[in-house]
Amino acid sequence: MRVLALIPAKAGSTRLPRKNIMPLLGRSLLEWTVIAARDSGICDRLIVSTEDEAVVAEAKRLHVDVPFMRPAELARDPAGVVEVALHALEELELQGEQFDTLVILLPTSPFRTGEDIRAAMAMFSEKGTASLMSVTKPSESPLTAQIMEDGLLTPLLPEWLFRSGAKSGAEPPNVVNANGAVTILDVEQFKTAKEYYIYPLAAYEMPWDRGVDIDTESDFHYAEFLARTRFGLDEKADS
Numbered sequence: 001m002r003v004l005a006l007i008p009a010k011a012g013s014t015r016l017p018r019k020n021i022m023p024l025l026g027r028s029l030l031e032w033t034v035i036a037a038r039d040s041g042i043c044d045r046l047i048v049s050t051e052d053e054a055v056v057a058e059a060k061r062l063h064v065d066v067p068f069m070r071p072a073e074l075a076r077d078p079a080g081v082v083e084v085a086l087h088a089l090e091e092l093e094l095q096g097e098q099f100d101t102l103v104i105l106l107p108t109s110p111f112r113t114g115e116d117i118r119a120a121m122a123m124f125s126e127k128g129t130a131s132l133m134s135v136t137k138p139s140e141s142p143l144t145a146q147i148m149e150d151g152l153l154t155p156l157l158p159e160w161l162f163r164s165g166a167k168s169g170a171e172p173p174n175v176v177n178a179n180g181a182v183t184i185l186d187v188e189q190f191k192t193a194k195e196y197y198i199y200p201l202a203a204y205e206m207p208w209d210r211g212v213d214i215d216t217e218s219d220f221h222y223a224e225f226l227a228r229t230r231f232g233l234d235e236k237a238d239s
Helices: 029-040 053-061 081-094 114-127 187-193 217-229
Strands: 003-008 045-049 101-104 131-136 146-149 152-155 177-186 202-205
Touching (some): 029 045, 029 053, 029 114, 045 081, 081 101, 101 114, 101 187
Parallel strands (some): 003 045
Antiparallel strands (some): 131 177
């Protein structure tokens, strides 16, 4: 089984431009992900997909291959990770490389570890599914969420509104959210489905702190806070 680890790292993020090479405690988000990928020991090939020369320069500094440049249309909305991953597989096939398993690692999850990637791969193999996603539990269940319109509330899921809480006695389902830290795919089934939500879909559950995803400037500052206070990391600390 040949495993390709793909790090998608475009420059043109809408809410936080160039976030993938922003320094978090002296290391770019890309570097945090490269460290975890290498520490996992499961990758036969590790590559970065980008359209940006600054990202290429950072990848080269980290001795990570950028075997092709991503087309501009795959570096802006509405193109997503699925299209980027399919393009990467196609480009590598044109270069004579074939892979059985694809591991997608977003740079925006800096606290995911090599052990998380190894454990996710073990879960993927155990479940025998075409797809696996890392997940975390939300701090509050979305089952009791409210929709607000014109200052008025209506329940999103009325059937659950009064079935939660200490007095209800009901056992709510184990709701989780995909966090983007690790996605693992069977390459042939992914190429057929052209989608990574392939059910039955295996899950690797992570603690909320290692599953933090950086999408905005506030997220980035929160990650800095967590790095120092929860993980006890310092500038250029070993991950």
